[in-house]
Amino acid sequence: MNLGSIAADLRTVHRTEGPLELGLRKKRLVALRSAIDRNGSAIADALAADLGKSAFEAYVSEIGFIREEISYTLEHLEDWASAKRVPTPMTLFPGKSTVHPEPYGVALIISPWNYPFQLCLSPLVGAIAAGNRVVVKPSEFVPTTSGVIAAVLAEVFAETEVRVVLGGVAETQALLAQAFDYIFFTGSTAVGKIVMRAAAEHLTPLTLELGGKSPCLIDSSANLALAARRCAWGKFLNSGQTCVAPDYVLVPRDLQHRFIDELRSVVQDFYGGDPKVSPDYGRLISEAHFDRLLKLVDADKTAIGGEHLRSERYFAPTVLRDVRWSDPVMEEEIFGPVLPVLPYDDFSEALDQIAARPKPLALYLFTDHQTAKEEVVRRVSFGGGCINDTVLHLANPNLPFGGVGPSGMGSYHGRRTFETFSHFKSVFEQTTAVDVPLRYPPYKGKLGWMKLFLR
Numbered sequence: 238m239n240l241g242s243i244a245a246d247l248r249t250v251h252r253t254e255g256p257l258e259l260g261l262r263k264k265r266l267v268a269l270r271s272a273i274d275r276n277g278s279a280i281a282d283a284l285a286a287d288l289g290k291s292a293f294e295a296y297v298s299e300i301g302f303i304r305e306e307i308s309y310t311l312e313h314l315e316d317w318a319s320a321k322r323v324p325t326p327m328t329l330f331p332g333k334s335t336v337h338p339e340p341y342g343v344a345l346i347i348s349p350w351n352y353p354f355q356l357c358l359s360p361l362v363g364a365i366a367a368g369n370r371v372v373v374k375p376s377e378f379v380p381t382t383s384g385v386i387a388a389v390l391a392e393v394f395a396e397t398e399v400r401v402v403l404g405g406v407a408e409t410q411a412l413l414a415q416a417f418d419y420i421f422f423t424g425s426t427a428v429g430k431i432v433m434r435a436a437a438e439h440l441t442p443l444t445l446e447l448g449g450k451s452p453c454l455i456d457s458s459a460n461l462a463l464a465a466r467r468c469a470w471g472k473f474l475n476s477g478q479t480c481v482a483p484d485y486v487l488v489p490r491d492l493q494h495r496f497i498d499e500l501r502s503v504v505q506d507f508y509g510g511d512p513k514v515s516p517d518y519g520r521l522i523s524e525a526h527f528d529r530l531l532k533l534v535d536a537d538k539t540a541i542g543g544e545h546l547r548s549e550r551y552f553a554p555t556v557l558r559d560v561r562w563s564d565p566v567m568e569e570e571i572f573g574p575v576l577p578v579l580p581y582d583d584f585s586e587a588l589d590q591i592a593a594r595p596k597p598l599a600l601y602l603f604t605d606h607q608t609a610k611e612e613v614v615r616r617v618s619f620g621g622g623c624i625n626d627t628v629l630h631l632a633n634p635n636l637p638f639g640g641v642g643p644s645g646m647g648s649y650h651g652r653r654t655f656e657t658f659s660h661f662k663s664v665f666e667q668t669t670a671v672d673v674p675l676r677y678p679p680y681k682g683k684l685g686w687m688k689l690f691l692r
């Protein structure tokens with residue numbers, strides 16, 4: 238199959254052979270889980286080579302995460318994929334109504350480099366579960382992992398089912414020029430706009446899983462030590478290169494120093510005195526990323542960390558104090574191990590500041606107050622988040638995961654991934670045994686009767 242006609246070629250197969258039949262979908266998902274098990278160490282080694290990811294993080298946030306997603310999908314697929322009868326109003330008596338999930342056809346999945354295995358395979362599991370044929374375009378910034386993904390998928394799927402295209406911007410644009418039936422994009426907001434423009438050309442429905450600045454708000458009732466631990470975990474995981482990492486922290490002014498002291502001891506507990514030699518602390522993806530991050534760090538405000546070594550793409554867990562909304566570090570998504578702490582004087586004003594900014598992908602709140610929990614959920618629009626924790630909302634398959642506005646559109650995980658890659662086709666079937674004449678012209682004398690039925 239050649240790259241320039243890959244969508245059309247797969248659509249021809251889809252049209253002539255039909256959607257992947259349910260039994261085959263299940264068989265492929267079981268085979269995928271086995272292939273992941275067989276290749277587990279190759280995947281972990283690739284993640285270590287590309288991102289310095291520890292074996293623990295590689296398993297928990299990537300390999301094990303996908304295993305779990307496959308197992309959960311297999312457990313429920315029969316139910317999700319079945320046609321469902323829905324009630325029919327009296328006015329349509331005695332017909333019946335049914336909703337049939339059907340695959341869109343040929344889906345395109347474009348994924349980023351930060352959780353390269355998980356973010357590529359998680360949508361793929363749902364796309365296959367729904368019966369689509371799929372073109373996958375993993376990130377060019379993690380060549381070892383992308384190579385392993387291509388090898389694993391080639392072990393499991395026929396070329397007419399799943400195709401992996403390796404490459405960068407040129408290859409992605411060659412794909413985007415074609416008419417797919419669904420596009421699932423995970424990446425930056427800037428590239429999200431390019432993808433959406435390309436999708437508009439063919440009126441292709443799409444999901445955009447984007448990024449942004451996710452706030453973490455701590456109030457005066459919070460357990461500060463626990464907040465520091467959970468916040469540091471969510472931030473320094475994968476060296477801060479996590480789309481839902483707390484981007485910045487808002488803390489009551491009189492607690493700022495205590496909170497930073499807690500963070501200092503947490504960083505020491507997690508990674509020891511020199512995180513550079515910790516086997517559990519990762520590396521930045523590229524020197525360009527390193528240089529961008531360096532420009533965001535104000536040495537005068539650095540309370541913890543700040544050390545860096547360009548040749549190793551190492552950037553220490555870093556905390557900035559007394560940060561203001563107008564500081565450069567608050568202008569863009571940080572996407573690295575730098576945590577700005579913004580002291581605030583009034584909880585409601587802090588909340589206003591968050592609500593006035595672009596809707597974030599995630600929001601985290603640490604509090605013991607029920608009213609604060611309710612107020613934050615009611616007043617601020619955000620993709621998803623946690624109360625008294627960070628990041629973990631994405632680990633519950635019953636919680637749809639996604640952004641809102643500039644942080645994305647659409648959602649996935651668990652059942653939502655299946656639904657994302659399915660069109661729900663509505664069918665109304667009427668009996669031929671009777672034919673109620675009320676709806677047909679001439680209408681004279683019928684309106685009164687009709688009003689009895691329509692409330």
Ligand code: NAD
Nearest residue numbers: 348349350375376405406409424425428446447448449480
């Ligand atoms: P990116 O947008 O640069 O790249 C993502 C994909 O788009 C890659 O496959 C790349 O090849 C392709 N691409 C890049 N430039 C392109 C162009 N001009 N035309 C067409 N395709 C192009 O994102 P990234 O740097 O890989 O990832 C980081 C971003 O992704 C961050 O903003 C982060 O918040 C976001 N992200 C979001 C989620 C989520 O689930 N919402 C998850 C991970 C990352």
